[in-house]
Amino acid sequence: MNRRVFGATIPAGVLALLLCGTSPCLAGSICGTVRDGVTLQPVSNAAVFLFDNLDQYTGLYAGTDVAGHYCINDIPSGTYTIQVRVDNYLSAVVRGIVVDDATDVDVTTRPPLFLDQPWPNPATNDVTFSLDSPDGVDTQLEVYDVSGRLVMGWRGDGPAGGRTIRWNLQDANGNSIASGIYLVRLRAGGNDVVRRFVRLR
Numbered sequence: 260m261n262r263r264v265f266g267a268t269i270p271a272g273v274l275a276l277l278l279c280g281t282s283p284c285l286a287g288s289i290c291g292t293v294r295d296g297v298t299l300q301p302v303s304n305a306a307v308f309l310f311d312n313l314d315q316y317t318g319l320y321a322g323t324d325v326a327g328h329y330c331i332n333d334i335p336s337g338t339y340t341i342q343v344r345v346d347n348y349l350s351a352v353v354r355g356i357v358v359d360d361a362t363d364v365d366v367t368t369r370p371p372l373f374l375d376q377p378w379p380n381p382a383t384n385d386v387t388f389s390l391d392s393p394d395g396v397d398t399q400l401e402v403y404d405v406s407g408r409l410v411m412g413w414r415g416d417g418p419a420g421g422r423t424i425r426w427n428l429q430d431a432n433g434n435s436i437a438s439g440i441y442l443v444r445l446r447a448g449g450n451d452v453v454r455r456f457v458r459l460r
Contacts, residue, residue, distance in 0.1 A: 293351075300327075301327025319333075336359050353366060401444045
């Protein structure tokens with residue numbers, strides 16, 4: 260952002276050099292609102308951490324209030340990344356934030372562990388599971404019958420993000436599963452989510 264000083268237009272970077280020399284200038288702030296990616300409601304008690312352009316933690320952070328609002332002040336000019344953690348889970352990352360004044364950055368989080376309703380439900384030939392889990396955490400997706408017997412399972416620890424598993428309704432031995440009610444359990448990082456579907460033959 261350019262500034263007018265005594266009638267002349269000076270680029271912000273040059274102005275910072277004139278005013279601050281080689282020491283960092285306390286140029287501005289990053290403020291915004293954190294919202295839940297599913298409900299779009301404000302998220303209170305989220306922690307917002309500031310990292311520099313080399314992904315080094317700056318020591319600056321803020322927490323969100325009941326309205327989901329946060330503000331990190333006294334930030335030197337530069338390019339930054341913010342990480343948002345909700346209940347100790349990394350829920351959002353925003354990169355490339357340029358600070359040379361007050362900067363507004365609203366953030367939408369994703370749930371740390373999410374398992375959508377199985378589809379189709381009831382299922383006849385196959386069923387699809389859509390899930391989301393934390394980055395680098397051992398993740399298990401398991402299907403149980405109503406007696407609690409494990410029918411099929413998948414395991415992984417890849418990067419965070421959405422994944423889709425399409426299952427042909429065969430157990431680990433290649434046998435087609437019987438008609439009935441099945442429970443689907445997603446586990447990661449000490450948390451779990453359970454859904455249910457019906458198989459019809």
